[in-house]
Amino acid sequence: MSSTTRSSKELLRLQKELKDIEKENVQEIDAHVKNSNMFEWVGYIKGPEGTPYENGHFVLDITIPNDYPYNPPKIKFNTKIWHPNISSQTGAICLNVLKSEWSPALTIRTALLSIQALLSDPEPDDPQDAEVAKMYKENYSLFIKTASMWTKTFATGPKMEPREVIIKKITEMGFTEDQAKNALIKADWNETVALNTLLENL
Numbered sequence: 001m002s003s004t005t006r007s008s009k010e011l012l013r014l015q016k017e018l019k020d021i022e023k024e025n026v027q028e029i030d031a032h033v034k035n036s037n038m039f040e041w042v043g044y045i046k047g048p049e050g051t052p053y054e055n056g057h058f059v060l061d062i063t064i065p066n067d068y069p070y071n072p073p074k075i076k077f078n079t080k081i082w083h084p085n086i087s088s089q090t091g092a093i094c095l096n097v098l099k100s101e102w103s104p105a106l107t108i109r110t111a112l113l114s115i116q117a118l119l120s121d122p123e124p125d126d127p128q129d130a131e132v133a134k135m136y137k138e139n140y141s142l143f144i145k146t147a148s149m150w151t152k153t154f155a156t157g158p159k160m161e162p163r164e165v166i167i168k169k170i171t172e173m174g175f176t177e178d179q180a181k182n183a184l185i186k187a188d189w190n191e192t193v194a195l196n197t198l199l200e201n202l
Contacts, residue, residue, distance in 0.1 A: 010068060014038050019105050022163075029112040030163050031062065032185075039064040043075065043112050044163070047155065050118045052147035053081070056155030060115070061091075061109060072102035073111060082143075082150040084124040084133035093118075130134035170195060 015038070030044040036145055044059035047053030059078040072199050075098060077091035083092045097106065097114045117166075127133030131195050136143045170180035183194040 010064075010066075011038055013069065014064065017109065019135070020107070021109050027164060029109065029116060031108060031112065032163060039066075039068075042078075043072075043106065043108070045112060045116045046121070047151060048116060051120055052144050053083075053119045053151050054156070056081075056151040058155050060112070064108075069104040069106070070102055072098045072106075073108055074098075075111060075115065080150060082107055082125045082132055082147040082152040083119065084122045084129060084136050087128050088132060094123075095127060116121075170198070 004161065018031070018033065021029075028046050031041050034040040034042045041062035041064065043062050045058045045060065047056035047058065056079075058081060061076050061078050063074040065074065075093060077093065080088065080091075082088055093115060095114060095118055096110060100106070100150070122136060124133040124136045132143070135146065166184065167177060167180045170183070172178055173195075175183075179198060180194070180197055183198050
């Protein structure tokens with residue numbers, strides 16, 4: 001099989017995955033292409049209720065390897081987070097589904113859902129960040145306090161807004177949802193650029 005054919009298949013699969021994420025339209029997770037490069041995505045995860053990450057919107061960098069889906073996407077947190085299985089320095093994630101348990105049947109959406117589940121159910125005995133894991137095991141109340149403070153500090157700003165929030169803001173200005181989506185896609189999901197484009201075309 002030629003590399004061109006393989007690339008086309010990968011591209012079709014990724015386009016389908018993006019459409020599926022958009023179709024689901026859930027507020028828990030989201031993703032879109034970064035800088036018009038189908039192999040670089042930005043992911044969003046909403047912090048699960050009842051956890052110190054509640055009300056946080058976490059941004060993730062997603063890099064898709066050339067041999068995807070046979071190998072997992074490389075995903076790391078862009079938003080700082082205090083969690084035993086996520087590096088507080090680099091955002092690297094320790095999760096089997098992104099390593100040995102990855103299967104071509106899985107998708108980027110299922111990977112994001114697995115990461116969100118990890119926020120609800122940390123594994124301190126298999127840590128990515130030893131300092132956080134130690135606090136989790138030895139002083140759980142301080143861990144909760146610290147994780148909540150990090151969520152409030154780093155994961156609740158306007159720059160963390162996922163797609164549905166940005167679209168809602170633009171539609172409230174009188175534009176249709178389709179106009180908002182199309183302008184945002186053309187502007188690589190830069191809200192200001194998209195809005196300027198729409199206003200210029202009025």
